[in-house]
Amino acid sequence: MRRRQLLLLVLLVALLYCGLLSGSKSFILVTALLFCVWFFILPEKNEPAAGRLGLLLVLLCLVAVALSSRAFGELLEIVYSRFSSVTNLSDLTTGRTELWQRYFEAFAQSPRLFLLGEGYTDVTVGGGASHNTILQGVYQFGFPGFLLLLLWQGLHVKALLPEAVLCSRSLMPMLLMGIGVFLPWMALDILFFDEFFLFPVFFAVGVQACGENAVQAPAARHNGLLQTP
Numbered sequence: 001m002r003r004r005q006l007l008l009l010v011l012l013v014a015l016l017y018c019g020l021l022s023g024s025k026s027f028i029l030v031t032a033l034l035f036c037v038w039f040f041i042l043p044e045k046n047e048p049a050a051g052r053l054g055l056l057l058v059l060l061c062l063v064a065v066a067l068s069s070r071a072f073g074e075l076l077e078i079v080y081s082r083f084s085s086v087t088n089l090s091d092l093t094t095g096r097t098e099l100w101q102r103y104f105e106a107f108a109q110s111p112r113l114f115l116l117g118e119g120y121t122d123v124t125v126g127g128g129a130s131h132n133t134i135l136q137g138v139y140q141f142g143f144p145g146f147l148l149l150l151l152w153q154g155l156h157v158k159a160l161l162p163e164a165v166l167c168s169r170s171l172m173p174m175l176l177m178g179i180g181v182f183l184p185w186m187a188l189d190i191l192f193f194d195e196f197f198l199f200p201v202f203f204a205v206g207v208q209a210c211g212e213n214a215v216q217a218p219a220a221r222h223n224g225l226l227q228t229p
Contacts, residue, residue: 009059012059017071017075018073019031019167020072020075020076020078020079023075023078023079023082024080025079025083025092025094026184026187028079028083029034030179030180030183030184031220032174033179033183034179034180035173037176037179038176039056040141040172041172041173041176069227096131096132096187099128099130099131099132100130100131100132100135102125102126102128103125103130103132103135103139104135106125106139107138107139113139113142114138114142114143115142115143115144116142116145117138117139117140117141117142117145117146118139118140119140120140120141121140122192125139129189131186131187131188131189132185132186132187132188132189132191133185133186133189133191133196134146134185134186134191136190136191137149137150137191139224140191153200156200157200157201157203157204158205158207160208161163161199161204161207161208162208166204173206173207174207177203177206177207178203180206181199181200181202181203182203182208
């Protein structure tokens with residue numbers, strides 16, 4: 001078990017490096033939010049407190065060593081330069097707020113567009129993509145049509161999950177996976193890509209893995225208590 005955890009930690013550092021290569025502010029923000037949620041999930045795991053603390057210390061040590069290396073140092077300088085130039089919300093979103101405003105104005109000026117959409121075409125407002133999957137979906141299919149698409153996606157994901165996983169213990173894993181899978185959609189147009197259908201499947205697989213552990217942990221602890229003389 002410990003070997004697997006150490007391997008996952010090493011993979012985590014490697015993935016952090018690959019993510020920092022993009023210099024994406026969205027990646028930094030999503031990763032920070034994921035870590036915060038994971039930090040609150042960690043105490044719920046069926047592990048001794050010392051084991052959880054040790055795992056967290058190993059993680060912090062690995063991250064500290066990686067960030068102090070020259071390879072990570074160069075990437076952090078790029079990230080720092082991108083965040084240090086932020087003076088307003090538009091700078092933080094790399095001009096996306098102006099694009100979103102154009103789409104909101106288009107919906108306000110044309111109720112037909114809001115209700116029926118433009119159709120599944122590559123037509124955009126003012127020649128600029130929305131950089132937001134929600135806005136893109138409403139623009140293409142209309143608000144009712146996009147709701148139906150989301151409903152179909154939700155039913156598809158639910159069908160992939162066993163009933164045992166759909167319990168209160170899966171709420172935090174679902175939140176964790178939802179942040180990693182769907183939050184980047186708020187800054188990306190993904191409707192025309194295969195990932196729009198693949199990512200919900202990845203979400204279901206991740207929730208199932210985390211949820212089964214959450215369901216099995218109390219049963220294992222209960223069986224251990226029953227077997228204790």
